[in-house]
Amino acid sequence: MKNGVKSASHGGKHYELCLKEFKFAFTSTMAYILISCAICYITGYGRSGEDMAVFGGLPLWVLFGVVGPWILMVLLTVVYSIFIMKGDEE
Numbered sequence: 001m002k003n004g005v006k007s008a009s010h011g012g013k014h015y016e017l018c019l020k021e022f023k024f025a026f027t028s029t030m031a032y033i034l035i036s037c038a039i040c041y042i043t044g045y046g047r048s049g050e051d052m053a054v055f056g057g058l059p060l061w062v063l064f065g066v067v068g069p070w071i072l073m074v075l076l077t078v079v080y081s082i083f084i085m086k087g088d089e090e
Helices: 008-044 060-084
Strands: none
């Protein structure tokens, strides 16, 4: 760093790091949305209220299509941020 200006190579490395993290976030979010919608559609669409199986006050399509993928996404994000994501200082 000279006169408070970062070198161009550092900026390129930072850009590549941000792009890598964006690709992971975009891919995992799209997978979450698609899986969640597919599970909700398969297990809940076209059924009457009397046919719905309920666990803990929630219909199973909500439990498996919304809550389950949400918990898995939180766990994936925590594991990725602790073990895989690299900092800018490296």
